[in-house]
Amino acid sequence: MSKQINVALIGNPNTGKTSVFNALTGLNQQVGNYPGITVEKKEGVCKLSRGIKAHIIDLPGTYSLNASSLDENVVIELLLNKNDKDFPDIAVVVSDVENLKRNLLLFTQIKDLEIPTLLVINMADRMRYKGISLDIDYLEAELQTKIALISTRKKEGIDNLKNLIANYKELSVTPCINPSDIDKEYFDNLQKAFPNQLLYKLWLVITQDVNFGKTDRKEIEAVANFKTKSKADLKRLQQKETIKRYQFINNALKHGQTIDASQAKDLRSKLDRILTHRIWGYFIFFVILLTIFQAIYDWSSVPMDFIDSAFASLSEWTKIQLPQGAFTDLLAEGIIPGLGGIVIFIPQIAFLFLFISVLEESGYMSRVVFLMDRIMRRFGLSGKSVVPLISGTACAIPAIMATRNIESWKERLITILVTPFTTCSARLPVYLIIISLIIPEGRFLGLGYQALTLMLLYFIGFGIAVLSAYILNKVLKIRSKTFFVVEMPNYKLPMFKNVAITVLEKTKSFVFGAGKIILAISIILWFLASYGPGDNFNNAESIINTEYASQQLSEDEINQHIASYKLEHSYIGIAGHAIEPAIRPLGYDWKIGIAIVSSFAAREVFVGTLATIYSVGSDDEATIKNRMAAEVNPILGGPLFNFASGISLLLFYAFAMQCMSTLAIVKRETNSWKWPTLQLFIMSGFAYVVALIAYQLLK
Amino acid sequence: MNTIIQNILVFVAIAFAFIFLIRKFIWKKSKSKKVCGGDDGCGCH
The missing domain is CATH 3.40.50.300 (P-loop containing nucleotide triphosphate hydrolases)
Known part of the structure; x- marks a missing residue:
């Protein structure tokens, strides 16, 4: 034995x-x-x-x-x-x-x-x-x-x-x-x-x-x-x-x-002098970030298109091959599109973590921490706050936990409160789909507009986090001592195995962690979108047939009207219409409203929800992006996802506190409901106001 | 028959999804009281 x-x-x-x-x-x-x-x-x-x-x-x-x-x-x-x-x-x-x-x-x-x-x-x-x-x-x-x-x-x-x-x-x-x-x-x-x-x-x-x-x-x-x-x-x-x-x-x-x-054949000192230089250091960091965001877009487009069309075909195939019925509809219109909405982002998330892991493994990330400490101090944050703010690009939860090595309670609290502003990987699916719908594919000096927009959103998140820290530093009356010690590891070539394990682990946890929630929410959403109360829903076919009896419509067009009518009078449609007055000034319709509400559990649910809602009653094989691009604004006409509503949505997601797990971890780390409650109302209120202003200015 | 089986499967899937979400976000397993930030004076802040 x-x-x-x-x-x-x-x-x-x-x-x-x-x-x-x-x-x-x-x-x-x-x-x-x-x-x-x-x-x-x-x-x-x-x-x-x-x-x-x-x-x-x-x-x-x-x-x-x-x-x-x-x-x-x-x-x-x-x-x-x-x-x-x-x-x-x-x-x-x-x-x-x-x-x-x-x-x-x-x-x-x-x-x-x-x-x-x-x-x-x-x-x-x-x-x-x-x-x-x-x-x-x-x-x-x-x-x-x-x-x-x-x-x-x-x-x-x-x-x-x-x-x-x-x-x-x-x-x-x-x-x-x-x-x-x-x-x-x-x-x-x-x-x-x-x-x-x-x-x-x-x-x-x-x-x-x-x-x-x-x-x-x-x-x-x-x-x-x-x-x-x-x-x-x-x-x-x-x-x-x-x-x-x-x-x-x-x-x-x-x-x-x-x-x-x-x-000794030491390159370290020479490299340190350049990489932590007060001008060149920031310039090099900026160029590295630009390269990363450009690569995320360029390298991911082929596998993403493949995954998107594969899920669309799978959904269509399921509908044809399986016997007709409610469960087949659930698979084809609920589960498969919902899962497709998360799997599609695997290439981009894997590339993001690949770059982050390479920067950490090479020893460069510690130089970034040192470099950024000069800026952080002015805003009431510790140099150590940079680690949570950078790890916040993966997920706010481990990032908030990483604040535990900040000795000063005030700096730690401020870091906890502002970290959710940094662009986490859950925001990435929302950003990517909206950017692909509203930003053209052209290039400026070899850099794609879409990649530049994504980078700008990361900067906005980071900028607002730092600005909020500055305000909180002035507002919070907590006294504490502060010091900053960081170890500069040697530069080394990243080990393939370590990088591979990190990419695998992070991608796996994103897909399985978020995937289970998205799957469950997709099922519930499909049910709420496929069933409804009252005569309007149950007699949808006869109502539409009577209404369009005088018009010469094809069977497909009639079916589309029936599906649309049913969706509007389903449980989800009723709920969506109830909240529509609050979100209409932001340029959203009731379907986007449902996606926002359901993504309160986790931001990445947004795309899955829209994929599920737009799939219900749809017979044609179409990708998520195409379905969203085809949506028409019911009041103003024209595409629903236009530049104004798209920017408004991007800004809403950049600032809103749309993550229950983050709130739970903030409660746990601060041992109080006061801070997560303040975070929820202030961040979401701010997001609403910014999104409203953006839409009203751009429409 | 097919319709009945499909309906049963749908409602089982919905029940599972609902229970999963409730357990995930509302009713969580109780954890040890020895938590940072509790009353045990761990001195973390």
Whole structure:
């Protein structure tokens, strides 16, 4: 029978921990949340020698066990709680060969918890560029552990790492530091008070002001009561501890590591000077963004057209092949067009994440954070707010969760409140379909008008987010301290596997996360559009036949009139007409009104809803775009989706708070309904006013 | 017969869709009370 061991993958941010995780687990991984909190939990399985299976947990990146954010709490909570089902049999500390000294601080802390600890030195391929050489045997003896020198980029050393993990019982658990060396009297007293407890664990519990949700609270409270020193004294002892650790690390590295700067072939400094330049830096970032948006349009058009026509044909085929009846109609007019409305955007979303992932992997994104910090400060945001604002282009939910590493509550709250303005991937389907309907396909200086419009919408979202932050900074009377520290990782060629996994994961979560909701809403919408109360709906055929008896209409035309009449008197038609007075000034008809209301659950539902509504009663094979383009404004005549109504819709979706999940996460992160309620009314009210002004000016 | 089966399938699909949406947005599974932002003094803000 195979044995399973728990392996905790721990390390500083930017050490390539996730690359090690990917190299060990391949695609045998899943992403979830830690119970009760919204910190991402990545787990995977790896087969080792002798039939041993490793359950690998990729813990959030942390610089030390002195936790200052929720992410870091997760690491310390797990390492202190032996009763946790995920408590590691072995801790694998991933370090970066270029930052070994700093990375070893965390290693020594974990080793002092007497957990078998293996040191992985990653990015070994960079050693010759940096003139670094390591005496592994010497370091192993000094640090009393085994070392795996690996390069995930070159796929070197992974098998050795697996063997070392399998032989985890051979690892020494001797601590690096004796706490008594920090303050003999204090630590001896502490040990006397709790003779059966590990001294370093006691010390961590005393000094950490964190949420030990899973650990034995009584045990911790008993220890926490042993506070023989003031907070200031404890801080001083912590500083002494850090100094002791660095003395230990310096001793080990003195002979174990040599750096010959004359051998270094460093491009980093030169690149940094250009990419973070106060003029060229912004110019290059702008050019990169332009290229991305142009590529999203140019590369996606062929697969998108194919998907669009494939779904239209599938819908038509279903209608012909299956026996006539309500369920066939549901499939052909509800489910297939609804799903088509989401699948069609897979190419563009995949390309967007491909570019974002390449920028992150290459180390350029950290330069963008640094670059943008200069601007952010003026608007009351932290440099760290840039990360949520940029990740908001994927989805506001993880972006809002990413604000947890912002230390100042005021800056964090402002970031939470303004992040939903950034253009998330759910807005993308709405933007893309409307842009393709109202913006011509021409080019200006080689750049498509449509791509430029899309980029402009991203800038508008970002601009309004920053402007709102400025106003909130003036309005909110909360005092807090602020500081900004960002690590600049080395530039590296993005690893194909990491990029591929990110693109796959993000696209999958978009399609399946949104797809299930869209499928369910498509079914309900089809029902509401296919059934209705009263005589008008039930006697639609006879009413239309009587009304058009005097005119010489073909059977197709009569059927179209019947379908249109039925839709207008269906449940959805009645609801749509009820809200029409409120949205007519914005240039929308009742069908768009229904799509707006249904997309309150999630923005991407908008296109699926219109696809479903326009499909009901339609017999011809037509793509979503063609159906929308053919819609006529019932009052003014002419296309319903014209320049004025299209711009109005784009602006409405740019600003409106159309996402229930975001509201739920804001409530959770702020622990109050006040902020999500304000967000909902202010954002949606603002969206309505802007859309109204835009339509009235442009019509 | 065909009509009856098709109608049953439609109503089953609608019921599933309705229950899914209710569970997704209105009635959610209760989660652990040890949540950041709760009363357990996690110190996150």
